[in-house]
Amino acid sequence: MPKRVIIVGTGNAALCAAIAALEGGAQVLMLEKADEALAGGNTKYTAGAMRFAYEGRGDLLPLLSDANDPRLSRTEFGSYTQQQFADDLLSFNGGRPLSPEQSRLITGSLDTMTWLARHGVTFEPIWSRQSFEKGGKIIFWGGLTLAAENEGVGLFEMERDAVLRLGGEIRYNAGVTGLVTNGGHVTGVRVGDQTLKADAVILACGGFEASDELRQDWMGGNWRKAKVRGTPHNTGDGLMMAREVGAKAHGLYDGCHATPMDLHMADFGGLHWPPGERKNYRKICYFLGVMLNAQGARFVDEGKDFRNYTYAQFGRAVLDQPGHFAWQIFDAKVFDLLYAEYRFHDAHFVEADSLESLCAKLDGVDADAAFATLQSFNQAVDDDIPFDPTIRDGKAAHGLSVPRSNWAQRLNTPPYRAYPVTGGITFTYGGLAVSDRGAVVSDAGAEIPGLYACGEMVGGVFFEGYPGGSGLTSGAVFGRLAGTHAAES
Numbered sequence: 001m002p003k004r005v006i007i008v009g010t011g012n013a014a015l016c017a018a019i020a021a022l023e024g025g026a027q028v029l030m031l032e033k034a035d036e037a038l039a040g041g042n043t044k045y046t047a048g049a050m051r052f053a054y055e056g057r058g059d060l061l062p063l064l065s066d067a068n069d070p071r072l073s074r075t076e077f078g079s080y081t082q083q084q085f086a087d088d089l090l091s092f093n094g095g096r097p098l099s100p101e102q103s104r105l106i107t108g109s110l111d112t113m114t115w116l117a118r119h120g121v122t123f124e125p126i127w128s129r130q131s132f133e134k135g136g137k138i139i140f141w142g143g144l145t146l147a148a149e150n151e152g153v154g155l156f157e158m159e160r161d162a163v164l165r166l167g168g169e170i171r172y173n174a175g176v177t178g179l180v181t182n183g184g185h186v187t188g189v190r191v192g193d194q195t196l197k198a199d200a201v202i203l204a205c206g207g208f209e210a211s212d213e214l215r216q217d218w219m220g221g222n223w224r225k226a227k228v229r230g231t232p233h234n235t236g237d238g239l240m241m242a243r244e245v246g247a248k249a250h251g252l253y254d255g256c257h258a259t260p261m262d263l264h265m266a267d268f269g270g271l272h273w274p275p276g277e278r279k280n281y282r283k284i285c286y287f288l289g290v291m292l293n294a295q296g297a298r299f300v301d302e303g304k305d306f307r308n309y310t311y312a313q314f315g316r317a318v319l320d321q322p323g324h325f326a327w328q329i330f331d332a333k334v335f336d337l338l339y340a341e342y343r344f345h346d347a348h349f350v351e352a353d354s355l356e357s358l359c360a361k362l363d364g365v366d367a368d369a370a371f372a373t374l375q376s377f378n379q380a381v382d383d384d385i386p387f388d389p390t391i392r393d394g395k396a397a398h399g400l401s402v403p404r405s406n407w408a409q410r411l412n413t414p415p416y417r418a419y420p421v422t423g424g425i426t427f428t429y430g431g432l433a434v435s436d437r438g439a440v441v442s443d444a445g446a447e448i449p450g451l452y453a454c455g456e457m458v459g460g461v462f463f464e465g466y467p468g469g470s471g472l473t474s475g476a477v478f479g480r481l482a483g484t485h486a487a488e489s
Contacts, residue, residue, distance in 0.1 A: 002027050005486045006189055006198040008176045008238060009033075011041025012472050013455025014204035015159035016112075016479030017486070019119055021202075022166035024487025029198075030168060031191060033175035033205070033233045040156040041206050042230035042427060042456075043472070048148035048155045049126055050476070051469035052109035053082040063113055065122035065149045071138060075125065080143035082106050085467075088143065088309065092465030100436070101460040101478075105470065108477040113146075116476060119162040122149050129339060130308075132390045139390045142306040144469045155472070176205070179241050179451070186245065186450035200450050200486035203440070204479060207428035207456040208236030209256065210268075218253045218430065225324045226258070226425040228267045229281065234427070238457055242432055245451070246442045251459025253430030257466045258315025259284060260291075261424035262341075263325050264348045283421045284311045285338045287407050288389075289330040290377055291421075292362070293321040296369030298377070303406035305392065308468030319423025326421050327362050329374065333413040337389065342419065349419045358416045376400065378410045427471060431459030438482030452486045454478040 003026040007014050010032040018028045032039045054060060057077050061067050085106045086098055093099075117123075123146040125131070131140045148155035163170070180188040180195055188197040208214040214236045215223040243249065265281035286302045287310075293299050300317050304310055318326045330338065341347060352358035359370040380397035387395055387409055397404035432440050432453050439447040455475040462470070 003199040003487055003489055004029070004197070005200045005202065005483070006031060006196060007202045007204055008189065009041055009203070009205035009455070010039045010160070010170060011204065011206065011455060011475065012043040012155060012159060013475030013479035014041070014202070015156070015163055016116070016476045017202045017204055017454050017483035018163045018168045019159065019166065020480045020483030021487040022163065022168055024484055026487035028163070028168040029196070030163070030170045031174040031176055031189065032170060032172045033237070034172065034231070036172045038231065038233065039172060041234065043156045044153045045230040046152035046472060047129070048151040048472070049144055049469035050113065050123070050146060050148070050473045051085070051144050051467060052113050052473050053080055053085045053106060054110055055079050055081065059110060060145060063117045063123045063146060065124050071127065074136060075131070075138040075140070077140050077145050080145070084143060085109070088467040089470070091309070092463060092467065094464040096463060099460045101458060104436070104481070105461060105474050105477050108481075109473050112473070112476045112480055115480065116159075121155065121158040121162065123147060124149050134390050141390050142308050143467070144308055176237070176241070179245050181245055184449065186448060198450070200452060200489035202452040202454060202482050202486050203238040203242060203457050204453070204455045204482070205238040205457070206231070206234030207431065208239060209234055209425045209428050211235040215425070219256065219428070220254060222319050222324065223425065226319055226423050227261060227265065229259070229261060229424040229426045230268070232268045234456070238453070239431065242440055242451065242453065245448060246444070247440045247448060247451070248433040248443045249430065249459065250433035251430045251461070252463050253428070255429035255463055256316075257312050257426040257429070257462070257471060258319070258423050259311045259426065260286065260315050260318050260326070260328070260421040262348055263420035263422045281424065282341055283328060283419055285330075285342060286314065286328050288334040288337055289328055290374065290411065291318070291326045291328050292365060292370050292373060293326050294323045294364050294366070296359070296366040296373050298373060298400070298402045299326070301403045301405055303404050303408060309465070311468065312466035313464070315423045315425070318421055323364055324422055325364065327365060328419045328421055329358070329411060329416065331411045331413040331416050333409070335417070347419065349417050351415050351417045353414045353416070355411060355416055358418055362418055363420070374411055377404070378412065380404070381408045381410045427456045429459070429462045431457045433460070434458055434478070437485040438478060439485065450489060452482040454482040
């Protein structure tokens with residue numbers, strides 16, 4: 001008899017777990033708390049970018065939806081080795097060594113992407129956000145090259161279709177309220193007053209970012225003020241269920257993936273926008289300008305590194321500022337480099353023909369201090385180094401109390417624009433301990449029979465920051481792992 005596997009959730013990790021379990025001959029039932037329109041967890045809210053190790057274009061072309069795109073002939077993707085991936089993760093570890101979970105993410109990343117492609121999940125180069133044209137070439141930067149076709153919604157739909165082709169079943173409006181155990185084994189789940197039996201249960205229902213109470217309890221008071229960028233349904237249900245049966249908490253519970261986002265955007269927004277516009281609330285072009293807090297002061301090195309290595313940290317930094325907001329300041333010479341979310345019809349900004357007039361329009365900001373900060377910044381910019389957004393160009397602003405390492409340009413070309421931002425939370429880092437089979441580990445250090453976890457529920461993958469695009473890849477790698485071994489239970 002085939003094993004019966006129940007998967008809680010329908011996001012990227014859950015769907016990868018389902019595909020793998022179905023490949024292993026299991027019967028798979030997916031249970032989704034949301035209705036069909038809001039199924040998919042946080043996956044639908046993403047831009048679909050996936051970071052993985054690759055040696056060159058030969059590893060990328062088999063993954064593409066259109067390998068005949070004429071732009072490919074003049075594109076330089078470079079390489080992104082396993083060592084580079086490891087170095088990037090280590091740069092956010094706060095001195096911690098590479099964790100076992102991070103090692104698994106790195107070594108499994110390319111193989112998992114190839115596996116997804118075999119199941120009809122296709123990708124496209126991130127032309128608009130990860131490349132610049134230089135000398136007639138399209139040059140990718142930062143080690144992040146591909147995103148799922150049609151972004152996060154496309155990733156969800158392609159993975160869902162693969163599950164259905166393989167014979168999996170999905171039930172919506174079926175929130176799991178508890179785990180069923182027998183003699184220490186997990187033998188099923190409860191959905192309301194109904195009990196559903198299984199040989200294995202895979203928890204893939206996200207972190208606790210959508211729970212105001214858990215964010216406050218586990219992360220600190222400021223995080224209650226964060227805007228939730230993704231699904232309203234990730235309220236820590238799976239974590240609480242697992243801990244009730246003795247699962248071991250693991251990872252950094254006060255850590256999360258965050259980003260600067262439009263101060264005036266509503267929580268949980270974006271799914272009604274078409275692909276390419278779902279990220280309009282995100283504001284991550286700070287490296288092209290300056291960020292000021294309510295005191296009119298800079299508070300981060302906006303050019304510390306490429307933005308996909310800093311936005312998770314800077315989202316937290318914005319939330320930690322007085323009033324939990326900041327303003328991003330740009331001049332006209334970079335307007336054409338700003339991402340589409342800055343030009344979206346409902347993007348909030350103010351504009352003026354002088355910096356002094358602009359500072360007077362910054363709600364909640366000490367205008368005199370802000371103007372003085374911008375003047376000091378302009379005087380500190382090194383004009384001897386050319387601006388080059390395709391590399392860490394070393395174009396710095398010297399002698400400032402908060403350094404500026406790259407891409408520093410004088411704000412001297414009117415009109416000037418300022419965008420109000422706050423901190424938005426995407427997913428939490430604290431989760432459960434899992435074995436090398438994806439099984440949930442108990443406080444005593446043993447696998448809990450019949451219980452697996454993947455996606456945001458796996459702790460120890462991220463700590464004090466996040467190289468962009470790693471989250472979806474982690475979900476796929478650990479989803480595949482959990483599904484493969486759950487089918488063997």
